[in-house]
Amino acid sequence: MRKIFYHFLVLILFVLIMGCSEDNHPSELEMLETKCFTCHSRLIVCKNLDQGHEYWKNTVKRMVKKGMEIDPQSEMLIIDFLQGQGSDLSILCK
Numbered sequence: 130m131r132k133i134f135y136h137f138l139v140l141i142l143f144v145l146i147m148g149c150s151e152d153n154h155p156s157e158l159e160m161l162e163t164k165c166f167t168c169h170s171r172l173i174v175c176k177n178l179d180q181g182h183e184y185w186k187n188t189v190k191r192m193v194k195k196g197m198e199i200d201p202q203s204e205m206l207i208i209d210f211l212q213g214q215g216s217d218l219s220i221l222c223k
């Protein structure tokens with residue numbers, strides 16, 4: 130009986146740890162919501178989704194100059210994410 134209890138405890142711990150690590154690494158979509166769309170409409174991003182790497186690198190760097198707070202790793206992730214979307218980001222731009 131006791132053994133089952135410990136197994137259960139380990140499972141709960143595992144779920145908790147997984148849950149927390151997700152919080153530490155917000156997805157690119159979450160970053161867009163919390164970083165970008167707090168300053169301006171998502172439309173401004175949606176209408177530029179067919180742009181390539183150079184455009185997004187320059188644009189994201191310009192947003193940082195305007196006061197966006199983002200760590201360098203997230204910045205890279207978001208540039209990669211945006212340049213890969215083509216004009217098809219239906220969850221975001223419907």
Ligand code: HEC
Pocket residue numbers: 161164165166168169173174177188189191192195196197198207211
């Ligand atoms: C501190 C406020 C702020 C944040 C945060 C911000 N922006 Fe902006 N953004 C602006 C302003 C102001 C403009 C319009 C002036 C300009 O284009 O320089 C703009 C314009 C843009 C444009 C249009 C540029 C063009 O070529 O016409 C795009 C695309 C854009 N932002 C994307 C983003 C993305 C992606 C993020 C998140 C990674 C973001 N912005 C975060 C303030 C912000």
